[in-house]
Amino acid sequence: MPNKLTGHRAAFHAAAQSAREQRGTWRRLAVYPSVRGSRTTVGRISNGKADFAPQGSWEAYSAACDDGQAVWARYIGGGPRPAPMPDTMTVRVRYAGEGPKHEGVGVLTVTISTRCPRCGGPRGWDKVRPYRFTHHGERITVDAWKNPCGHEDVYAAVVAESRQEQRTTPVELIQDAYAAREIGVHASQAANLLVRNGYADAAALVRGEVKNRGGNLTTLQAVAFLQDLGGGC
Numbered sequence: 013m014p015n016k017l018t019g020h021r022a023a024f025h026a027a028a029q030s031a032r033e034q035r036g037t038w039r040r041l042a043v044y045p046s047v048r049g050s051r052t053t054v055g056r057i058s059n060g061k062a063d064f065a066p067q068g069s070w071e072a073y074s075a076a077c078d079d080g081q082a083v084w085a086r087y088i089g090g091g092p093r094p095a096p097m098p099d100t101m102t103v104r105v106r107y108a109g110e111g112p113k114h115e116g117v118g119v120l121t122v123t124i125s126t127r128c129p130r131c132g133g134p135r136g137w138d139k140v141r142p143y144r145f146t147h148h149g150e151r152i153t154v155d156a157w158k159n160p161c162g163h164e165d166v167y168a169a170v171v172a173e174s175r176q177e178q179r180t181t182p183v184e185l186i187q188d189a190y191a192a193r194e195i196g197v198h199a200s201q202a203a204n205l206l207v208r209n210g211y212a213d214a215a216a217l218v219r220g221e222v223k224n225r226g227g228n229l230t231t232l233q234a235v236a237f238l239q240d241l242g243g244g245c
């Protein structure tokens with residue numbers, strides 16, 4: 013007598029069947045509360061267990077998503093191997109500038125994951141297209157892409173993500189920008205830089221310290237302050 017599948021297992025089995033019918037298309041098979049659970053499943057898929065036989069006929073990966081760790085897989089058996097998905101993609105994005113006058117509008121080149129941060133699915137990394145526009149008479153070219161999952165990437169979030177991808181700490185970020193003379197002596201510029209790069213918490217700490225010292229805090233004092241707090245957050 014066949015085992016009666018529980019709801020969770022039945023859904024997993026159905027997703028695997030459907031993925032097998034759409035060879036080469038990445039499908040989300042399951043979401044786990046922990047990395048451990050998702051890695052176990054990725055291992056089973058890679059080893060060709062149960063639904064995923066024979067070994068080598070599936071690719072799978074685990075990625076963070078809104079509600080945990082997602083397992084994505086695609087069936088690649090019975091035909092030529094599709095191009096592998098790279099881990100990262102490098103794209104040009106628009107930096108929106110600062111303040112009401114949008115000063116410093118321009119293009120940033122950033123490296124981000126090829127996985128959507130919302131669902132863990134592949135981004136449209138293989139369909140990146142140039143997007144041209146004019147801003148105050150200046151011609152600007154950035155990159156545009158559409159994610160197959162339907163989640164849209166917002167430029168500000170992409171910039172913040174690229175900083176995390178490179179594991180740049182707030183302290184490193186400020187030091188690099190200061191050395192390159194992208195920011196000046198006053199710590200308020202360091203705080204603005206942190207905000208632009210998605211480090212709102214560190215920026216708030218620096219602004220608080222600027223206030224504590226009656227407005228007299230240099231960029232390098234801000235670095236020392238962040239380091240004292242523990243390795244730059």
Ligand SMILES: [Zn+2]
Pocket residue numbers: 128129130131132133159161162163
């Ligand atoms: Zn998505």
